[in-house]
Amino acid sequence: DAGITQSPRYKITETGRQVTLMCHQTWSHSYMFWYRQDLGHGLRLIYYSAAADITDKGEVPDGYVVSRSKTENFPLTLESATRSQTSVYFCASSEGGPGIEPQHFGDGTRLSIL
Amino acid sequence: AQTVTQSQPEMSVQEAETVTLSCTYDTSESDYYLFWYKQPPSRQMILVIRQEAYKQQNATENRFSVNFQKAAKSFSLKISDSQLGDAAMYFCAYRSAGYGGSQGNLIFGKGTKLSVKP
Numbered sequence: 001d002a003g004i005t006q007s008p009r010y011k012i013t014e015t016g017r018q019v020t021l022m023c024h025q026t027w028s029h030s031y032m033f034w035y036r037q038d039l040g041h042g043l044r045l046i047y048y049s050a051a052a053d054i055t056d057k058g059e060v061p062d063g064y065v066v067s068r069s070k071t072e073n074f075p076l077t078l079e080s081a082t083r084s085q086t087s088v089y090f091c092a093s094s095e096g097g098p099g100i101e102p103q104h105f106g107d108g109t110r111l112s113i114l
Numbered sequence: 115a116q117t118v119t120q121s122q123p124e125m126s127v128q129e130a131e132t133v134t135l136s137c138t139y140d141t142s143e144s145d146y147y148l149f150w151y152k153q154p155p156s157r158q159m160i161l162v163i164r165q166e167a168y169k170q171q172n173a174t175e176n177r178f179s180v181n182f183q184k185a186a187k188s189f190s191l192k193i194s195d196s197q198l199g200d201a202a203m204y205f206c207a208y209r210s211a212g213y214g215g216s217q218g219n220l221i222f223g224k225g226t227k228l229s230v231k232p
Contacts, residue, residue, distance in 0.1 A: 033219070042205060042224040043159075058219065090159060092220075102149055103220055105159035 003027075006091050006106035013081055014114050021076045021109050023091030031094045032074040033103065034058075034066065036087040043090065049074055081113045116141045118208050120223035127196045128231050134181075135191045135226045137206030145211040148182070148189045149220070153203040162204070165189065167211070193228075201230045 004025040013019050023032065030051050035043040035058075045058030047066040055066050063085060065077045074093075078085055088110050092103040117140045127133035139148070150162040165173045165182050172180050177197075181190045193200055206223040 040224060042222040043220075044222075045219055048219060088157065092159075102161045102164055104161075105151075108157045108159075110157075 004091060004093055004104055004106045006089075006109050008109060009107065010110050010112075012112045012114065015081055015083060017081050019078050019081055019111070021078075021089055021091075021111070023074045023076070023106060025072055025074075025091075025093040025104075027093060027104070028071055029093035029095055029104075030071075031103075032068065033092040033094075034064070034074070034076045035090045035092065036060065036085075037090060037108070038087050046076065046089075078111075083113050085111065086113045087111060116143070116146075116208050116210070116221050118206055118221050118223040120204075120206055120226050122226045123224075124227045124229070126229045126231060127193070127200075129196055129198060131196055132192060132194045133196055133228065135193075135204050135206075135228065137189045137191070137223055139187050139189065139206075139208050141187070141208065143210055147209045147211060148180075149207040149209070150178070150180070150189075150191045151205045151207060151222075152200075153205065153225075154199075154201070159205075163191065196230050198230050198232060201228055203227050 007022045033048045034046040037043050044060050049055045049068045052071045090108045091106040094103040095101040119138045146167045148165045152160045152162045163175045177194045179192045203225045205225045207220040
């Protein structure tokens with residue numbers, strides 16, 4: 001089915017470990033985004049990508065790495081996880097550009113770092 | 115930089131009644147888009163309604179409508195005939211209307227938690 005999928009849905013890991021969150025979309029949207037959602041902060045942008053091989057920092061990029069070798073995939077890696085990165089992570093995609101095309105969100109990954 | 119403010123952390127409404135959620139934003143741009151997203155306990159982010167800043171007519175989607183006041187930089191969401199399934203977090207979001215770069219990024223408010231009483 002067409003859509004945007006995130007995996008895993010839940011993840012528990014330890015501080016210092018590397019963890020990768022996956023995001024896959026089937027619409028061939030140009031833009032993809034990673035957000036984190038924390039109580040009292042709403043959603044904050046971590047990284048975004050305007051096309052394959054083009055990525056840029058958002059509001060809270062420290063401690064995260066992204067790549068986009070293919071249009072449909074946009075993985076997010078925490079190279080050395082810290083407790084402050086415990087959060088719910090959302091991936092989104094959109095056509096971008098000047099239109100009113102909204103962002104479409106995945107179901108989120110709840111990440112707990114012990 | 116643009117900011118979005120939702121001044122009501124929590125709201126409550128009786129089933130079948132009407133409730134209005136507030137959102138204000140700050141921008142120096144003249145062309146932009148505004149959105150309301152709903153996040154039920156299932157955690158999904160669901161688009162409720164969207165508004166283009168150059169359109170004076172307020173957007174409507176079934177029981178959901180907005181009151182867009184461009185000069186006041188206000189974008190409130192009205193839910194009519196509230197239903198139990200409307201209980202959720204509601205986020206207001208802003209997006210620039212330009213091309214490329216960061217123009218596709220959404221700027222979110224912190225959300226309003228809506229409870230619906232039976």
